[in-house]
Amino acid sequence: KRLNTGFLYGFDQDDYAIERGTQVLSTVGSNFKVIKSNFSNIKEELENLGVYKVDGILYDLGVSSFQFDIKERGFSYNQDAELDMRMDTSQYLKAYDIVNFWEFSELKRIFFAYGEEKYSANIAKKICMVREKNPISTTLELAEIIKSAIPAFARRKGGHPAKKVFQALRIAVNDELNAFDKSLHDALGMLK
DSSP, X not given: XXXXXXXXXXXXXXXXXXXXXXXXXXXXXXXXXXXXXXXXXXXXXXXXXXXXXXXXXXXXXXXXXXXXXXXXXXXXXXXXXXSOOOSSTTSSOOHHHHHHHSOHXXXXXXXXXXXXXXXXXXXHHHHHHHHHHSOOOBHHHHHHHHHHHSOHHHHTSSSOTTHHHHHHHHHHXXXXXXXXXXXXXXXXXXXX
């Protein structure tokens, strides 16, 4: 609404978010372009459009509530769905792949580093034990495994026991921290 002479470039890799955002922005004006790409590609994508400097950059990080609401996306530990968690549904890596094929040490590392999960070793060990018999396929199945790996006294401390691990998986699936690091580095050089 405030860009009288400026132009807004928006980045998203989620088709649904692009559609919703475009609808909302269209009610305000036409001085925008939504680019289907991860913001880690900000420099390349804007240079392809002949834009080399910008006045400002705003990041909206994390997952949106509507992504949790679409159970098929596999972000929520409260709704049963395939273990997915991809922001860009055309990318290959899913939460299913991480949970069923990554080594114990990597699972433990991401649960602790990306979710600050105190019981990351217990959870990773339990996941590895369960997947030896059958693949872990759904969000509710994984949530129950996580719950069973956390001591009862710790489960009573508020919040869902799977919250931190689901956050860690989402970050790993979408390579969010590396994407943000690259984007921020490139973006700083593009600011006027």
